[in-house]
Amino acid sequence: MNAIEIENLTKYYGKSRGIIDVNLEVKEGEVFGFIGPNGAGKSTTIRTLLAFIFPDSGNAKILGMDCLKDQARIKMNIGYLPSEVNYYDDMNVRDLLLYSAKFYRKDCTKRINELSEILELDLNKKIDSLSYGNKKKVAVIQSLLHEPKLLILDEPTGGLDPLMQNRFFDILKYENKKGVTIFFSSHILSEVQKMCNRVAIVKEGRMLKVETIDRLRGEKHRKVMVELKNKDDILAVPGMRNLERNDNNIQFLYSGDINDLLKKLALLEIDNLWLEEPSLEEIFMHYYES
Ligand SMILES: Nc1ncnc2c1ncn2[C@@H]1O[C@H](COP(=O)(O)OP(=O)(O)OP(=O)(O)O)[C@@H](O)[C@H]1O
Numbered sequence: 001m002n003a004i005e006i007e008n009l010t011k012y013y014g015k016s017r018g019i020i021d022v023n024l025e026v027k028e029g030e031v032f033g034f035i036g037p038n039g040a041g042k043s044t045t046i047r048t049l050l051a052f053i054f055p056d057s058g059n060a061k062i063l064g065m066d067c068l069k070d071q072a073r074i075k076m077n078i079g080y081l082p083s084e085v086n087y088y089d090d091m092n093v094r095d096l097l098l099y100s101a102k103f104y105r106k107d108c109t110k111r112i113n114e115l116s117e118i119l120e121l122d123l124n125k126k127i128d129s130l131s132y133g134n135k136k137k138v139a140v141i142q143s144l145l146h147e148p149k150l151l152i153l154d155e156p157t158g159g160l161d162p163l164m165q166n167r168f169f170d171i172l173k174y175e176n177k178k179g180v181t182i183f184f185s186s187h188i189l190s191e192v193q194k195m196c197n198r199v200a201i202v203k204e205g206r207m208l209k210v211e212t213i214d215r216l217r218g219e220k221h222r223k224v225m226v227e228l229k230n231k232d233d234i235l236a237v238p239g240m241r242n243l244e245r246n247d248n249n250i251q252f253l254y255s256g257d258i259n260d261l262l263k264k265l266a267l268l269e270i271d272n273l274w275l276e277e278p279s280l281e282e283i284f285m286h287y288y289e290s
Pocket residue numbers: 013016017018019036037038039040041042043044045083187
């Protein structure tokens with residue numbers, strides 16, 4: 001079964017575009033990344049899934065349940081971490097977490113204690129007195145305390161320092177090993193690379209591509225930098241893209257046969273040559289550029 005199924009989902013805010021015709025399937029047990037620049041439509045997709053806002057057209061299912069009709073049942077089975085956390089309350093952290101646990105009709109005390117220990121969060125502190133990062137930890141625990149089958153995380157690492165980000169990722173890896181599906185949005189490629197099996201790329205409200213991380217890497221993109229002796233020489237090989245040229249220096253991404261490239265290069269006088277593995281950021285860049 002798919003943990004998430006989105007079909008032709010469209011949402012406008014008045015006349016302005018939120019998301020257009022988004023289709024997506026996330027399989028049970030996957031760690032799925034949802035990546036795109038600011039304003040691409042990640043949060044809109046997630047908020048529509050959670051029925052915080054309503055789509056203009058299309059539909060979505062979570063764990064086989066309809067996102068609009070079955071939203072109460074869905075909320076019992078998923079954990080959600082919003083990108084921005086806001087708490088205004090003079091409760092202490094423990095009471096707030098126990099209060100949210102009541103919604104699930106479960107005793108979550110042990111789990112709250114374990115998670116707060118891993119994240120070094122003092123449960124006796126008043127929620128109002130916490131820094132943003134510590135409030136984010138409260139939200140992380142809130143999303144996990146009832147042992148949900150699916151975690152929906154909207155830019156989850158914002159506000160957590162690098163040590164806590166690592167602990168958080170360790171928690172996610174552990175949960176995933178237990179079978180929990182994880183769907184998380186991010187504009188930070190390295191964290192997607194670290195965590196995900198598959199990734200969907202979203203741009204200007206539309207889905208551009210769904211790809212496995214292995215495939216993206218396996219497409220054998222190479223970053224090529226050539227310093228030519230003669231600035232008028234031309235280098236053109238099928239498979240070149242993101243070409244940047246500055247007098248004698250040429251830089252591009254190459255996904256063709258390396259032998260074809262070497263044959264072309266052998267015809268030119270070259271001062272220097274670098275071949276590198278591009279970062280995912282560089283591989284993705286052409287999806288983001290028009
Ligand atoms: N409440 C709103 N009213 C009007 N337009 C909105 C609203 N929320 C989002 N939008 C618009 O919808 C589009 C998608 O925004 P969304 O927040 O979903 O993107 P995002 O990918 O989550 O970006 P970010 O990383 O900046 O949160 C943007 O053009 C944004 O301006």
